Amino acid sequence: MREPVTSGTLLAWYDQHARDMPWRVAPQDRARGVMPDPYRIWLSEVMLQQTTVAAVKDYFVKFTNLWPTVADLAAADDPEVMAAWAGLGYYARARNLLKCARVVATEHGGVFPSNRDSLQALPGIGPYTSAAIASIAFDLPETVLDGNVERVMARIHAVETPLPTAKPELMELAQALTPRERAGDYAQAVMDLGATICTPKKPACGICPWRDGCEGHASGFAPELPRKIAKKAKPTRRGVAYVLRNSKGDWLLETRPNKGLLGGMLGWPGSDWTDEPSPAPPVQTSWEPTGIEVRHTFTHFHLILDVMTAQVDTPPDKGVFIPHQSFRPSDLPTVMRKVFDVAKHRFEQN
DNA sequence: GATGCGTGGAG
DNA sequence: TCTCCAAGCAT
Structure with missing residues (x-):
């Protein structure tokens, strides 16, 4: 039987293949009503900005052991936090992490706001991260658009427009697929798909749950998508x-x-x-x-x-x-x- | 809209 | 050795 490109198809795949991560609530537990800790989702999403899951894991465990709650982190000394972040890169993230924790502690009573606009007003939280926290931590039907989602959308719809020009187009396609229910699981499912099957090089189309409806696969040039503007050489x-x-x-x-x-x-x-x-x-x-x-x-x-x-x-x-x-x-x-x-x-x- | 901002792994 | 690139944000 041919599987359509729908959120339902992907969620069924995710129920069987969700990756295990220290900050993640497994789909089976989520189905029983277990909600993720917004603090841990926020921390993981900031660490994951332009950074691989493998690189983040140990840092996430270290941070949550040192500072189990956002109040603990807000009370930490700057040098301790910077030292703990050392090696992870993009150090503005660590500076904004502390700023954000302190704003949440002082202006939001230590509770992360549960809507996308309020989240995005916080330091270090942009369009992607606000949608990720809203969907994953609060199960709101927001659409995440990261590098994985861009790649998956470009392939299943055979979008030839190069990035970053294609972003608005890819966002519309991503929004059209986002379900009202299980938005958090769905967001993580698309990103898992992009990270493990619909990879930048040599995608594993043979085991992809969306292969049957994938225009890029049908036309044979999925591995070349998304197209990108050439970047300049480093001095x-x-x-x-x-x-x-x-x-x-x-x-x-x-x-x-x-x-x-x-x-x-x-x-x-x-x-x-x-x-x-x-x-x-x-x-x-x-x-x-x-x-x-x-x-x-x-x-x-x-x-x-x-x-x-x-x-x-x-x-x-x-x-x-x-x-x-x-x-x-x-x-x-x-x-x-x-x-x-x-x-x-x-x-x-x- | 373009640029600055880290690091480590894969091929 | 070299290029690409990974769950982006701030300015």
Whole structure:
């Protein structure tokens, strides 16, 4: 029997194939009336912005252990939250996470608002995340449009318009399929489908519950959809990172300004990152080049850092000494942790 | 509407 | 090694 492209077809598939995630209420439990915790749905959705489920899982468990409720998170100190987020990327999310938690705590009595407009007024919550929380946490019939849904819609309707131009068109198609009932399960079902079957490369059309009605599959070019505007090449920038210890073995670190790249995160003092970096050591001393370059790629440029080390006790121009007992490399963003790995070897050799 | 903003895994 | 890209948001 041929299965139509309807929400019912997909929900039946989801009942059998829903992935297990720490924040998710299984469809069988949801059918018995179990509702998700809006705090956990919000936290997971923010972490999942442009980030894979595999990368998020451990961070989600860590956060909910440290801060079980939105009130706990709202009361946390900024540096602790930034340190806990270190390594996950897109650090503006962590800054907005705290802002949002504090707004919910102070202006909403510690309870997440249960309608889409109020949700979207909160820091770090945009069109996708507001629809995700409204549908998943509150079972409201809102339509989520993320990368998965865009891809699935473009394929089943054979939309040839390239992204991002196609967004409004894809949103209309997605809205037409959204059911009044079980909207939360349905939203998660489409995203599961996109993540596990209707994948960007080599989609598993052979086991797809929507294959029979998929125009992209029928015409044979589903794997090429959605079309996208070509993106520009990344430039390469250079810089110098200075790793300084005093005679006690403490590490000189600075908290980066609360905006821009790695904003609010700990890092090593350094030069600017440009075509021709101008050196800016935190103290005048005889810096020792490690001779090892750290390479790292951000969203929009490649970076090559020279790592310099020194040991002095003179007060630095910038940064503060972190006692070596309380310094955790895992509190650093990844590029800074790479610098640490290089410097650590150098200090161990001396 | 275009740009800035991380990271790690897959192919 | 290199490209693509993953449950986007703010400005």
